[in-house]
Amino acid sequence: MSGLHAVAGPVAVPGPASFAGAVVGRGREIELLLAGLDAGAHVVLEGPPGTGKTTLLRAIASAGDAEFVFVEGNAELTPARLIGHFDPSQVLAKGYSAETFVDGPLAEALRSGGLLYVEEVNRVPEETLNVLITVMSEGELHVPRLGRVPAAPGFRLVAAMNPFDAIGTARISAAVYDRVCRIVMGYQSAGEEDEIVARRGAEVPAAWRAQVVDLVRRTRAHDDLRVGSSVRGAIDLVRVAVSLARIRGASPTGWQTGFDAALVALSGRITVREGCGRTPESVLEELYTAVFGAKPESSGGDAPGEA
Structure with missing residues (x-):
């Protein structure tokens, strides 16, 4: 339960009417996603392609004036690419320090208290998913030679996946589902x-x-x-x-x-x-x-x- 307390914090929750110009329909899904984010939960949006998962989250981030950090999930998303890395040239001159560390999308979202959106999360390698599981559980990230990167208030992870695509994907573990709320998005009318x-x-x-x-x-x-x-x-x-x-x-x-x-x-x-x-x-x-x-x-x- 520590994850919920660690990442919960003030988050701007606009009303559903705020999305009328950006999202067609999806009133119920908007309410559910807003409720989940406001409650401090991380969320998985599950549905086939073209059902507006990315559009919905971008609209919510924009309406709530939150930082939106997009990550494309694929087999090349290693932990280093997700977290960040030390700049080799800067390390030679200044050593390992916060000044020489280049934030990846996860570190960026943690520091800014933004929304980290991971698309096609079921294409992400298991070792990278384990990093996300730790962050969801503890509300912080530990980077060797850098130290602790805590989640600023408002940080949330929202992941999307197409459950019908079996090529290049893997089953999401129970450890992930145990740490998220799930919203199913079908085709619209x-x-x-x-x-x-x-x-x-x-x-x-x-x-x-x-x-x-x-x-x-x-x-x-x-x-x-x-x-x-x-x-x-x-x-x-x-x-x-x-x-x-x-x-x-x-x-x-x-x-x-x-x-x-x-x-x-x-x-x-x-x-x-x-x-x-x-x-x-x-x-x-x-x-x-x-x-x-x-x-x-x-x-x-x-x-x-x-x-």
């Missing part, structure tokens, strides 16, 4: 995803944009797909369709232009189940036809109608 695409994609007719969102959402429920696309696929589909239409001198809502944009934007984002004997392209053609109708025979299939 169709209306919320449509608003996200409207904000971040190119300008297109609203009815056609809603069909694009419908297409992307169907990839998540298709029996032949193990992994579907996130809302990022819909954003890219809209952008590519607009650019492709400009190149072709056609309408972005034309059947062929939209279909080609769907292949470009979505074929790499979906994963076909092993043994089903299908390609991503064939599944996308099936879904695209279901949403936008069969390919028109006129104009080479690129009539400007909205299906």
Whole structure:
């Protein structure tokens, strides 16, 4: 229990209304995350890609005027890269001291009382996770030749992970889960995803944009797909369709232009189940036809109608 007392401290807790311009929906998740941080807890955000985990935390850090320290979790994140290191040239001149130590993201967040955000934490090597476990338990870090680096009031660790990605990942140990609160973030509603695409994609007719969102959402429920696309696929589909239409001198809502944009934007984002004997392209053609109708025979299939 020492970790909670060691890191708990005053933290600015803005109201959920503060995030209306930066985060679409997510009212419940905002409240849960704010409550966890205010209570002095460290938090794991668990959910598939494209569900707004990073966007949510950046908005909370900005609204609360807190330091935000981002760490990309991968197999190359060693303890030294996370904690920091002594500058060899400075050590030769001045020896080992606080003056010659270069803070890594963990030391930076500890000293500033900021939010340390570790993305894809289940890709982080076990020895690096052990460093985080110690910090969460003790509220401080011990660095050889440097000494103790205590957590300033407000320091919190927030980690994110995609539980459905099995490549290059490892199971998070019970020791980590025992020291964090867990918030599961699923995909948002169709209306919320449509608003996200409207904000971040190119300008297109609203009815056609809603069909694009419908297409992307169907990839998540298709029996032949193990992994579907996130809302990022819909954003890219809209952008590519607009650019492709400009190149072709056609309408972005034309059947062929939209279909080609769907292949470009979505074929790499979906994963076909092993043994089903299908390609991503064939599944996308099936879904695209279901949403936008069969390919028109006129104009080479690129009539400007909205299906």
